[in-house]
Amino acid sequence: MTPRLRWLKLHLDARTDAKLALLSAEQFRVWFRLLCYSAEREPRGIIDNESPHLVAVECAGGDQALLDETVSLLLRLGILEAEGFYLAFAKWAERQYEKPSDYPEHVRERVERHRQGKRQRDGLAD
DSSP: OOOOOOOOOOOGGGGTOHHHHTSOHHHHHHHHHHHHHHHHSSSTTEEETTOHHHHHHHHHTTOHHHHHHHHHHHHHTTSEEEETTEEEETTHHHHSOOOGGGOHHHHHHHHHHHHHHHHHHTTOOO
16 A cells, blocks of 8 residues: 655745745744644644744754744744644645545545446446
8 A cells, every 4th residue: 555645735825925025044944844844743733832842853953042933923923823832823724625535545435436336337236
């Protein structure tokens, strides 16, 4: 079985987004890494911030000050939201929705059910 590819939708408006344009090159890199990191978590789009050192290592090359500065700016801009010990990307579900075709095993099952129904309708059932 082929492993499912992990993905993240990056919308083209990120290139010209006025809020993201306020980030320095380093902060933009941290934003992108936070986005990817949050996509790897369950539930997707949410980062457990109980271990900020780990998040700094994963997303800011271990630079805690850069991470704190970037997260603070992203919160002020409304790109991130704080929820207790968690950071969540605003509009995650709207921008990173999943489709049934994102899961090949579901597609295979649906195609098999369709084929079996067709065989039954055509009188070729087992």
